[in-house]
Each structure stands twice: as structure tokens, then as C-alpha cells.
Amino acid sequence: MQGHGYGQPVKQPPHTAWLVLLRVLFVAIGLFSIGFLAWAMMLRLAAVTRRSLDWGLFIAVLAADILSITLLSVEPGVEIHTAAGNFAMFLLLGTLVATIVYYLTAETRHFMRRRQAYAAQRPAQAAYACPGPASPYTTATVPPAPAMPVGPHTPPPVPHTPVPPPPQRPAPTHIDQVRAELDELSDYLRRHDGRHDSHESGR
Template sequence: MQGHGYAAPPPRRPSTGVLVLLRVIFVAVPILSIGFLAWVAPLRAAIVTRKRGDWWVFAGSLAVLGISFALLSTDNTDDFSTPKGNAGMIILLLNAAACVAYYLYADIHHHRPYPTGHPVPPASGMNYGYPQPPSPYAATLPQTPVAPIPAPAPGTPVPPPPPHRPAPARIDQVRAELDELSDYLRQHPGHTDGNHEGGR
């Protein structure tokens, strides 16, 4: 009988140095572009986590950026000094700050290591009872059987029980002493009624 086999292994967590470098880059891009490229950070978070909520945040950042551009396009001054220009710049900078904060939250939450003693969520596609690739967290988790052993069908021969492991030396010594005592009691019964049953 064939099972499903191994599913695709879950993506490995990048090293801490790579994660820090990527976070620095995706935080610097929105800030250095004065918010014009703020959408890059939530796009990265959505690609990494593949969650629907992160894609909605990315779409929301594009919508806010569009509103900001609409306000800035109505300002004909060089320094955006009109109320609409000021509002557009404020919205642009607030959008950049919100995108950076959300990106850091989503990326840190996605790549956080699992605490010791908590079960690791199974990779998608893994079925209960089928072999699974070793997990880097397996050493910290208690080992449990995958499935119960089925009872044999009626009429099938039952395999003999596994041989008992040898008894420790102390038990052998006590057993030998009891045998000697039993032999002694057989040879010297303490009963006078003539009922000698070997001390048993």
C-alpha cells in the first residue's frame, strides 16, 4: 500500500543577518523616498507571508498613496505650501510610517522562532499518519506515536511477545538466595505432622 509520500518541505528560515539586512533595506526605501515608495514594504510582507490580510494592507497603501498624489497634484507651488499640499505631504509621510511599522511587525511575526515546548505547526500538505521530514524543533518536543497499533483480526496468529530483557544482577542474586532458602526448608521441614510439601 502506498501513501502520499513526502510533501514539499516548508521554506527554511533565512539567517538572522539576511533578515536584518532585508529589514534595513525595506525600511530605508520608504523613508528615503519620502513616502513615494512606501508601498514596497507592504508588498514585501505580502509576498513573504502570503496572507490575504497583508495583500489588503498593500492595496490600502496604494490607495492612500493615490489620495496623497491627488492632493499634491492640485498644489501649484514649489514647496507644497497650500492646505491641500500640506495635507498631501502629511498623508504621504504618515503612509510611509504606517507601511514601515506594519512591514516590521509582519516580517518579525512571520520569521519568529517557535518557543521551546510548543508544537510546530505542520507544513501544508502533510497528512496525519504519513512519514514526515525531520523538524529542526523535534528535539524540544515530546515524542508521541503517529497512529495506534491496530488489533489483529480474529483467526490470525498472534506473534510471540518480545523476549524479556535480562534481569539486573541484584535480582539474580536475590533469586539465587531464595532458591537456596527453599532447598534448605525442603531438607529441614519444621513441621512434625508429616505433611512435607517441599516448603511451598
């Protein structure tokens, strides 16, 4: 059974100069299109973060841009004269400003977290890749058996039967020690009584 192991490794984030170039490019696309292509920034952000929130905001920005284009397309003439046209321009420019602010903030924060996670996992990978010194208890210490010559007069190998070690006498317990002391005391009293009787009979 396998343990928890290591988590999903974090890939090294792109270089900061490349990220800045991409941010400038997508913001310029939104500005030069006067907000009609502001959804491109949200598409880039959702593809990078892969969060459901960013995908939802991408759909919302795309819908706002489509609505603005639809309202401006029905405006008579080149200039805006109706309330619908004014609302479309307000929606278009407001969506553009909000998208630029959110895109720059969210993408910068995302790659900052990725860079911190990548820097944190590098010492752990280095420690895992460089094992410590081998323990002397893990290596085999039994010397190899000598090779026996092979020839026509070579006797067949005799199997060695392991000799069991002699049984060891168990250490005396406390009861055995007390019993031995009582036996010695009885012998001493018995000898003392014998000497006393012989002394009395001599008198």
C-alpha cells in the same frame, strides 16, 4: 488507503543576517522616497506571508501613496499652501510611519514562527529517517532448499503431500469427569453389595 501522514514540511528560513539586510533596504527605500515608495515594504511582506490581510494592506498603502502624489501634483508652486497639500503630506508621512512599524513587526514575527516550526520538525524527521532494529520475527527463518543436480539420470521431483497431524482427543469436560466418577461409585457399590450378600449366605 493512506493515513494522515506528515504535514507540509517547513522550509529552512533564510539566515538572520540576510533578513536584517533586506529589512534595512526596504525601510531605506521608503524613507529616502519620503513615503512615495512605502508600498514596496508591504509588497515584500505580502509576498513573504501570502496572507490576504497583508495583500489588502498593500493595496491600501499603494492607494494612499497615489492619492498623496495626486494631491501634491496639483499644488501650485514648490511650497505647500493649500489644505489639500497639507492633507497629502500628513497622509504620506503617516502612511510611511505606520507601514514601517507594521512591516518590521509582522515580518519578524513571521520568520520567528517559521524558525520555531522548522526546529520542531527536525527531531521528528530524524526519528523517521533512522528506523529501529529489525525484529527477529520479521525475517524469514526457513532455510533454503538444497539445489538438486541436473543431469540425464536425475529423477523427476516428487511432490510432497503434506501429512495432516493426528487428531487430538479433546480434553474431557467437567460433565465427563462427573460421569466417570459416578460410574466408579456405582461399580464400588455393586462390588460392596456382592461381598455383603456372599457374607450373609455363608452364615
